Amino acid sequence: MKKTHKIDFSSDWNLAPAPESTTHFKLKDTYDLFINGKFVAPKSGKYFDTINPANEKVLAKVAEANEADIDSAVKAARKAYDTVWSKLSGKERGKYIYRIARIIQERAREFAVVETLNGGKAIRESRDVDVPLAAAHFFYYAGWADKLEYAFPNRKPKALGVAGQIIPWNFPLLMAAWKIAPALAAGNTVVIKSSETTPLTAYLLAEVIQEAGLPAGVVNIVSGAGLTGSFIVNHPDVDKIAFTGSTAVGKIIMKAIAGTPKKSTMELGGKAANIIFEDAALDQAVEGIVNGIFFNQGHVCCAGSRLYVQESVFDVVVQKLKDRMNSLNVGDPLDKNTDIGAINSKKQLETIAKYIEIGKNEGAEMYQPSCDLPSKGFWCRPTIFTKVSQSNRIAQEEIFGPVLAIQTFRTVDEVIEKANNTPYGLSAGVWTDKGSKIFNMTSQMRAGVVWANTFNKFDPASPFGGYKESGFGREGGVHGLEAYLKFE
Amino acid sequence: MSRIEVLKTYKIYIGGSFPRTESGRYYPLIANKKTVANMCLSSVKDFRNAVVAARGAQGGWSHKTAYNRCQILYRIAEVLEGRKAQFVEELELQGSTKAKAQQEVDLSIDRLIYYAGWCDKYTQLYSTVNPVSGSFFNFSVPEPTGVVSVFAPQKSGLLGLVTQIASIIAGGNTCVVLAAEQLALCAVTFAEVLATSDVPGGVVNILTGNQTELLTQFAAHKDVNAILYCGKDAEMIAKIQDLAIENLKRVVIREDGDYFDEKHESPYLIFDFQETKTTWHPIEVIAGAGAGY
Numbered sequence: 098m099k100k101t102h103k104i105d106f107s108s109d110w111n112l113a114p115a116p117e118s119t120t121h122f123k124l125k126d127t128y129d130l131f132i133n134g135k136f137v138a139p140k141s142g143k144y145f146d147t148i149n150p151a152n153e154k155v156l157a158k159v160a161e162a163n164e165a166d167i168d169s170a171v172k173a174a175r176k177a178y179d180t181v182w183s184k185l186s187g188k189e190r191g192k193y194i195y196r197i198a199r200i201i202q203e204r205a206r207e208f209a210v211v212e213t214l215n216g217g218k219a220i221r222e223s224r225d226v227d228v229p230l231a232a233a234h235f236f237y238y239a240g241w242a243d244k245l246e247y248a249f250p251n252r253k254p255k256a257l258g259v260a261g262q263i264i265p266w267n268f269p270l271l272m273a274a275w276k277i278a279p280a281l282a283a284g285n286t287v288v289i290k291s292s293e294t295t296p297l298t299a300y301l302l303a304e305v306i307q308e309a310g311l312p313a314g315v316v317n318i319v320s321g322a323g324l325t326g327s328f329i330v331n332h333p334d335v336d337k338i339a340f341t342g343s344t345a346v347g348k349i350i351m352k353a354i355a356g357t358p359k360k361s362t363m364e365l366g367g368k369a370a371n372i373i374f375e376d377a378a379l380d381q382a383v384e385g386i387v388n389g390i391f392f393n394q395g396h397v398c399c400a401g402s403r404l405y406v407q408e409s410v411f412d413v414v415v416q417k418l419k420d421r422m423n424s425l426n427v428g429d430p431l432d433k434n435t436d437i438g439a440i441n442s443k444k445q446l447e448t449i450a451k452y453i454e455i456g457k458n459e460g461a462e463m464y465q466p467s468c469d470l471p472s473k474g475f476w477c478r479p480t481i482f483t484k485v486s487q488s489n490r491i492a493q494e495e496i497f498g499p500v501l502a503i504q505t506f507r508t509v510d511e512v513i514e515k516a517n518n519t520p521y522g523l524s525a526g527v528w529t530d531k532g533s534k535i536f537n538m539t540s541q542m543r544a545g546v547v548w549a550n551t552f553n554k555f556d557p558a559s560p561f562g563g564y565k566e567s568g569f570g571r572e573g574g575v576h577g578l579e580a581y582l583k584f585e
Numbered sequence: 586m587s588r589i590e591v592l593k594t595y596k597i598y599i600g601g602s603f604p605r606t607e608s609g610r611y612y613p614l615i616a617n618k619k620t621v622a623n624m625c626l627s628s629v630k631d632f633r634n635a636v637v638a639a640r641g642a643q644g645g646w647s648h649k650t651a652y653n654r655c656q657i658l659y660r661i662a663e664v665l666e667g668r669k670a671q672f673v674e675e676l677e678l679q680g681s682t683k684a685k686a687q688q689e690v691d692l693s694i695d696r697l698i699y700y701a702g703w704c705d706k707y708t709q710l711y712s713t714v715n716p717v718s719g720s721f722f723n724f725s726v727p728e729p730t731g732v733v734s735v736f737a738p739q740k741s742g743l744l745g746l747v748t749q750i751a752s753i754i755a756g757g758n759t760c761v762v763l764a765a766e767q768l769a770l771c772a773v774t775f776a777e778v779l780a781t782s783d784v785p786g787g788v789v790n791i792l793t794g795n796q797t798e799l800l801t802q803f804a805a806h807k808d809v810n811a812i813l814y815c816g817k818d819a820e821m822i823a824k825i826q827d828l829a830i831e832n833l834k835r836v837v838i839r840e841d842g843d844y845f846d847e848k849h850e851s852p853y854l855i856f857d858f859q860e861t862k863t864t865w866h867p868i869e870v871i872a873g874a875g876a877g878y
Contacts, residue, residue: 233718250710252853344833351830356823363833520832539864540728549866556717560725560863565810566833571861574715574725584853 112426115433117220122207124214127158128296130166130320131303133173134313140165147296150217151430151439151474159296162319167288167328170317174259174286175334177314182286183256187243194239194281196309197302201232201274204305208298212270213430215297217439217475218393220431230555231274234573237557238278241578245283248575254582256284257360258336261329263350264299265342266292266441267396267497273299275572276339277316278557283581285337288317288329294442296320330354337361339580341398343495344521344566362570362580364398364562366495367523370516371401371552372506372538375410377528381550383417386501389526389552391425391437391479395499396445398567399524401552403492404481404503405512411505415483422479423466437499440475449477449498456482456491461502487515495521509534513541522564526552545571595769597625597793598776600638601786606631612795614769616679624769627794629802632734632761635790636808639732639759642787647729647757651705658701658755661782662694668778669694672743675770679742692845693747699850700751707756707852711859720868727859729757730835731810734803736796738815742768744844746775749813750789752854758811761790763803769793796821804828811835811858 127144129136141163146155162170182190201208208231209224218227245254260280264272269291280287291299303318319325323346330338330353340350341364354361371389373382389401406414430438440446457463461482470476477499485492485502492502506512516525525542527535527549539547545563548554555561560571570580595614596603608628613620625631646654665672669690676686708727715723733753738745742765753760764772776791792799800821804812805828812834814825822838829836837857 251851348830348833351833352827355826355830356819365833535866539862542862545860545862547862547864549864551721551865551867554717554719554721554865556715556719556723558715559717559723559865560713560715560861562861564860564862569833569835574863575713576725576861 112434114429116429116431117210117213117433119210119214119431122210124157124211124297128160128300128320130160130162130170131300131318132166132170133317134307134311136303139163140169145293147215147294149214150294150441151471153473156214157297159320161321162290162325162328164328166319167325167332170288170319171259171261171332171334173314173317174288177312178258178286181312182315183284187245187284190281190284191239191242193309193311194235194242194278197305198232198235198239200305200308201228201235204301205229205232208270208301210431211301212298213438216266216269216295217430217441219435219438220433221435222393227268227271230557231271234271234274234557235278238282238577241575242282242284245578245582248578249582249584252584254283254584257581257583258285259334260285260287260337260339260581261332261335262287262289262339263326263329263342264289264291266295267393267398269295270298270302272341273302276341279572279577280339280581281315283578285581286315288319288335290319290321290326290329293320293322327353335359337581340364344568347568363568364570364572365566365568366521367398367400367563367567368403368493368495368519368521369399369401369524369526369544370403370405370542371526372405372512372516372528373407373410373414374529374531374534375407376530378530378550379410379414379417382528383414383421385526385528385550385552386418387421387425390501391499392553394437394440394477396441396497397553399546399553401526402496402501403516404501405506405515406503408505408507415503418481419464419466422481425466425468425479427468427476427478428471437479440477440498443475445497446475446477449496449500452491452494452496452498452500453480456485456489456500456502459489459491461485461489461491487518493519509537513538517541517543520566523567524548593622595622595624595773595793597627597631598773598780598789598791599631599635600641600790601780603776603780606794607634612766614767621678622770624793627763627792627799629799631792632799632802633806635761635792636732636734636806638787638790639761640808642785643729643732643759645785646754646759646788651708654755654757655701655704657783658697658704658751661778661784662697662701664778664782665690665694665697665775668774671774672771675774676743679768679770688845689744693744696744696748696850697751700755700855703852703855704755707855710852711856715863720870722866722868723863725861725863727756727856728862730858730860731758732808733758733760733811733813733858734806734809735760735762735813736803736815737762737764737772738841738844739765739768740841741765741844743771743775745815745841746772748844748849749815749839753813753858754788756855756858758858759788761792761809763796763799764791764793766793766795800824801828804834805831807832809834811837813837813839815839816841
């Protein structure tokens with residue numbers, strides 16, 4: 098009998114459905130703005146529908162904040178800063194933040210399910226990554242609140258005041274945690290806007306903040322699209338803008354605040370190189386490739402979207418990758434066996450589809466596994482392109498979807514040159530079993546986060562942020578405090 | 586018969602050599618209502634050439650051992666010490682009193698020694714091993730931002746210039762500096778010190794000329810990673826911030842004030858031109874291994 102190491106996909110490979118329960122909580126019909134400790138109807142009088150991208154059904158109506166609403170939120174934050182938060186000791190501030198962490202842990206499953214319903218990400222990820230990391234982030238920064246003078250020796254750290262924060266739709270709760278936790282620990286108050294496609298978990302977080310008894314106005318949470326964001330950016334009484342999103346929008350924000358005293362930090366786009374050397378543990382590397390580009394449907398700014406495979410192992414790596422792609426489950430995000438959930442929005446699906454067309458037209462060779470897709474909702478099969486050249490748009494531009502551009506290389510010098518040949522510099526990956534090569538590569542990569550023999554790992558204690566046009570400032574770790582402090 | 590003095594031609598410093606400006610233009614440096622020298626009025630093309638030199642030198646400079654960078658900065662101080670008299674004379678020529686000029690030169694030497702000492706230490710202050718929740722070795726280190734364009738302080742021709750250059754190159758960056766327009770003599774002479782101090786060509790490039798003329802290129806050049814402006818001109822700052830957005834240059838604003846003040850000695854001034862890199866690597870977990878002792 099012929100020995101084979103491949104899984105036989107022609108056999109029955111159907112898993113029984115294993116959906117996560119949605120009966121242990123109830124979504125509200127309408128979510129109002131969270132300003133000054135209360136849920137209030139928007140002065141704009143406007144609401145928009147928020148949907149489940151996996152079936153396009155409306156989940157709730159959500160308030161859209163206009164300029165007057167943002168003004169109320171900033172006033173509430175300023176008042177809370179002046180009268181309460183700046184007068185509180187670090188120890189007391191910390192205890193409030195610890196409470197937030199604990200309540201998120203208690204309500205973890207609810208958060209995970211709502212995140213999956215609203216954003217389309219697989220429950221496996223929202224349950225095991227997004228929510229626990231969000232809680233851990235609050236827990237980590239809570240402990241810094243009364244220890245700031247140890248973070249920056251010989252300097253006197255002081256809070257900035259009111260921080261305006263704008264977050265994206267790919268990790269809605271986690272990004273809120275990344276923004277709010279260090280801001281509060283450093284003694285600031287906050288006005289934060291969620292993304293227009295994923296507003297729900299931010300409002301659950303507002304409930305947590307209420308439950309934790311935070312003084313009114315310390316955290317204000319609003320929703321709306323880019324226009325709402327611009328009201329925060331341009332409000333004269335906001336001291337700092339923290340933004341996570343695309344490089345293009347980041348630059349628009351920078352233009353708006355140039356010449357003003359506002360401080361800023363920017364976590365922007367990326368086009369990470371993931372580099373596989375011939376001496377790598379190839380099966381592990383293939384898992385790393387999959388995790389690098391298909392995690393969260395590829396809606397990850399640090400996704401390993403450019404794969405560089407050493408020429409001698411190219412055929413075997415691509416074959417293993419294709420085999421692995423055939424075992425990925427694409428479908429119902431609430432199903433515990435799902436690997437790849439729904440694309441976050443119709444608009445994003447169109448962007449991804451456009452790039453797939455561009456890739457084909459540029460002459461690259463596309464491969465997708467032949468899995469079934471649900472009839473409703475927004476879906477994209479995991480996609481790889483071979484025969485890609487460095488100048489192809491799919492190798493240069495951020496796609497923000499499950500689309501991988503694969504190239505080859507022969508020498509270390511060549512791959513360093515290729516990997517760094519991008520305006521971005523957020524992250525990079527290196528796979529090799531040789532220690533000295535790892536340290537050479539990790540020190541040569543012009544990127545803020547470098548994963549060696551792993552990919553897409555995050556932790557509150559680990560600083561995250563970019564070089565070059567991927568932004569500036571760090572989130573996470575002691576470094577993340579600096580973004581919310583000034584020094585005498 | 587008294588000897589005819591040989592006058593010095595003040596040139597610019599690019600990639601380790603001393604060309605005249607490619608534009609062939611000059612401006613008079615005036616002190617006490619007298620023209621002291623014809624300085625090069627550097628052009629945009631001079632700046633671009635200097636950026637090419639700075640970029641070319643960047644990899645080599647940042648990959649020198651920290652100990653080596655220490656010694657080179659120390660060497661700059663040594664060579665400057667040996668040429669004190671010339672600097673004092675130039676400062677006097679530009680209107681300083683002798684006592685003040687001597688103080689400024691002395692402190693410039695000492696400031697170089699101060700930053701020389703940081704070269705192999707600052708990374709220890711800012712590096713962390715991060716206790717992540719998982720079986721990973723995770724650490725963060727500062728790395729140089731890259732090529733920095735510098736509008737040097739206008740009111741402190743030597744000490745201000747030396748302070749900015751030292752804090753930038755101590756951290757492994759390379760730079761292109763526009764000297765104070767009307768206090769530029771010492772800047773050019775300092776370039777001669779650099780050229781004889783084992784500083785590789787291109788690590789520091791010094792131009793003379795006009796800020797307003799070169800503003801756009803200094804702030805917008807796509808192969809420059811950061812810009813330092815020393816001054817308070819709000820309009821200038823807004824323009825720099827706006828132009829720097831093109832490639833998300835890091836913008837650092839410092840005062841054009843009293844460089845005798847000790848606050849200009851701080852590792853945090855080095856950190857202004859550093860990026861933080863975080864590296865992850867798995868740690869093997871052998872099931873059942875338990876405690877190792």
